[in-house]
Amino acid sequence: MTITEKILAAHSGKKELSPGELINAKADLILANDITAPLAITEFKKLGAKGVFDKDRVALIPDHFAPQKDIKAAEQCKMLRDFSREYDLGLYFEVGRMGVEHALLPEQGLVVPGDLIIGADSHTCTYGGLGAFATGVGSTDVASAMATGECWFKVPESMKLIYYGKLNKWVGGKDLILHAIGDIGVDGALYRAMEFTGETIGSLPMYARLTMCNMAIEAGGKNGIIAPDGITEQYVKGRARRQYKFYSSDKDSKYVEVKEYDCSKIPLTVSCPHLPSNTKPAAELSSITIDQVVVGSCTNGRIEDLREAAEVIKGKKVHPNVRMIVIPATQQIYLQAVKEGLAEIFVNAEAVFSTPTCGPCLGGHMGILAKGERALATTNRNFVGRMGHPESEVYLSNPAVAAAAAVMGRIAVPEEV
Amino acid sequence: MKLKGRAWKFGDNVDTDAIIPARYLNTSDPKELARHVMEDADKDFPSKVKAGDLLAAGANFGCGSSREHAPIAIKAAGLQAVVAKSFARIFYRNAFNIGLPIFESDDAPDKIKEGDELEIDADKGVIRNVTKNEEYAAKPIPPFMQELISAGGLIEWTKKRLKASQPPT
Numbered sequence A: 001m002t003i004t005e006k007i008l009a010a011h012s013g014k015k016e017l018s019p020g021e022l023i024n025a026k027a028d029l030i031l032a033n034d035i036t037a038p039l040a041i042t043e044f045k046k047l048g049a050k051g052v053f054d055k056d057r058v059a060l061i062p063d064h065f066a067p068q069k070d071i072k073a074a075e076q077c078k079m080l081r082d083f084s085r086e087y088d089l090g091l092y093f094e095v096g097r098m099g100v101e102h103a104l105l106p107e108q109g110l111v112v113p114g115d116l117i118i119g120a121d122s123h124t125c126t127y128g129g130l131g132a133f134a135t136g137v138g139s140t141d142v143a144s145a146m147a148t149g150e151c152w153f154k155v156p157e158s159m160k161l162i163y164y165g166k167l168n169k170w171v172g173g174k175d176l177i178l179h180a181i182g183d184i185g186v187d188g189a190l191y192r193a194m195e196f197t198g199e200t201i202g203s204l205p206m207y208a209r210l211t212m213c214n215m216a217i218e219a220g221g222k223n224g225i226i227a228p229d230g231i232t233e234q235y236v237k238g239r240a241r242r243q244y245k246f247y248s249s250d251k252d253s254k255y256v257e258v259k260e261y262d263c264s265k266i267p268l269t270v271s272c273p274h275l276p277s278n279t280k281p282a283a284e285l286s287s288i289t290i291d292q293v294v295v296g297s298c299t300n301g302r303i304e305d306l307r308e309a310a311e312v313i314k315g316k317k318v319h320p321n322v323r324m325i326v327i328p329a330t331q332q333i334y335l336q337a338v339k340e341g342l343a344e345i346f347v348n349a350e351a352v353f354s355t356p357t358c359g360p361c362l363g364g365h366m367g368i369l370a371k372g373e374r375a376l377a378t379t380n381r382n383f384v385g386r387m388g389h390p391e392s393e394v395y396l397s398n399p400a401v402a403a404a405a406a407v408m409g410r411i412a413v414p415e416e417v
Numbered sequence B: 001m002k003l004k005g006r007a008w009k010f011g012d013n014v015d016t017d018a019i020i021p022a023r024y025l026n027t028s029d030p031k032e033l034a035r036h037v038m039e040d041a042d043k044d045f046p047s048k049v050k051a052g053d054l055l056a057a058g059a060n061f062g063c064g065s066s067r068e069h070a071p072i073a074i075k076a077a078g079l080q081a082v083v084a085k086s087f088a089r090i091f092y093r094n095a096f097n098i099g100l101p102i103f104e105s106d107d108a109p110d111k112i113k114e115g116d117e118l119e120i121d122a123d124k125g126v127i128r129n130v131t132k133n134e135e136y137a138a139k140p141i142p143p144f145m146q147e148l149i150s151a152g153g154l155i156e157w158t159k160k161r162l163k164a165s166q167p168p169t
C-alpha cells in the first residue's frame, strides 16, 4: 500500500484497502475558518448533537477576513467565537493569536505525521508535507465530522512525482510544484493523491515541503504527501502536541502515473493569468510590468520565505510604480521577522509589513487590485478576479522572484536586482 | 428523479472564484449568494438565469476553493443540476452533501448548446437533449452517494447515524 492508503486504512480500522473504496474514517483534527465555519456551525446546529466529538480536536481560525474587515465579516468571525465559547473549544484562535491556518497549525504542533486531517479549506492538503493525510472538504462535512469525529472518503489512486538533481540558485519548493502543475495541468491529479519523492525532496527543508503539498489542490489533487524522514523528525520534535507516527509507501505500491523531474532543468517559474498551470520561466517575462507585489499566504508566508525576499530586497527600494505588501503568516513568524531585522529591511525598502491575514490572497482586503492592475504574488491561485477586480491580473512566483519584481517594477529574476 | 430545463453553457475549469467571487463571502445567506452566481464568468448571468434552468460545463467544474457557497449559490439561483465532463473533488462532495444533483458525462458537455432543452433521468443515467433529439449517457452515481441523496443530504444522513448510536432512553 502507499503512504496515503496506509494512513486511511489505519483511521478506518482496516488492514487493507484499495483505490475507489468508500470508507468512513476517523479524523485527528478538524478545522474551519471565518468563511467556512459559519456555514458549518449552522449545519451543526441542525444535527441536534450534544456537543462536538472532542473539544481539543476542532480548530476554528478566523484568518480570511480577519482582523475583521467590515461588519459582515465581524459577524461571521463572531459566530466562531460564540460557538467556541458555547462548546468550550480548546483550539480557537483570536486575532493576536491567529495566523493563516495552514501555517499556524503545523507551527503549533497541532498537526503531526500520520494524522488524518480534514479542513473546510481547500489548502488543508498543506499538512501532507509532514507525512499526514490532509484534505479539504466542505462546511457540511465539517459539521457532520464535528459531531461524529468521522468523515466519508473515496480512497484515491496515487500518482508519484519523483524529483532528482540539484536545484538551481533561488529555485525552491514553489518552483518545483508550479513546474509540475504546468506539466500535468489543473486537473492532472484530479481525485488523486500526489506523492512527492526523490532525492531532491529528501533534502528539501520542511517549509518548502509544506509549500509543495499546499498546491496539490491546484492540480486537482485530493492530497499531497511526502514520506516523513529525519527532516520531519527535526521539525516536529519539541513541537508536536500529540503522538505521531511515520508511514511510508511499500516498494510494491501501485501508482496510476509516475512523473520524473530533473531539478537542474527547472527554472524560476511563474504562473501567468488565469490558471496556475499557465507557467513560464520567470526570465522570459521581463516585459511584464507590475503594480503590486504580495509576499505571504499559506503557500509562502513562512519565516524562510520572508528571509528569501529580504535577502533580495535588502538595501534596495521598491520601484516607484509598485506597492509591496509583506504578510507574515503567523504571529510567531511576525515576531521572528521583527527580531531578525527582516521587518526593518522591508520597511526601509518602502514595503508594507502587515499583521497576519489571508487578506489579498483571496481578494479579501489589505491590497485589492483595481481594474487593469497587475500583481505578482507568492500565493497559490490566479483565477479571474482572485485578488480584486475581474479585469485585474495575478501572476504567481516564489518570494525571491516577487522581491526582485518589486524592485524592478516588472517580473525579474533575483540576479537582476 | 427526473429533471427538465433549459441549459446554460460554460467551458472547462470553471473555478469557485468564478462561481461565487470571494468578495461576497462575508455572508453565507443563499439568496444573497445567488445574486452573484457565475458573475465573474458572465456578469449578466445572475439576471438571465431562471428557476428550473440547468448548467452544462466542461472538465474540472468547481475547481479551486472548498467553499460550499459555490454549490449553494447555484442551487439558490434555482439551477436544478449541473452536467459536466468532470468535477473538482471538493465541489463534487459538497454538491452531494447539500443535495445539488450533478452528473458526469463524457459527450453531453460537447454536444449541448446554450438554450437546449434537456431532460435528465437520474435513475437511468440518461440525459436527453429535446432540442436536438439526442441522448447522452451520464456516469452512474455510486451507491453511497445515492444513499446521501435519498437521506436528503449529509446532515440528515448523520442525524440518523447519531440517533442509531445513542442508546434508547
Ligand code: SF4
Residues within 6 Å of the ligand: A064, A100, A101, A102, A121, A123, A297, A298, A299, A357, A358, A361, A362, A379, A380
Ligand atoms: S492564504 Fe490564501 S490560499 Fe491560504 S488559506 Fe488564506 S485565502 Fe486560502
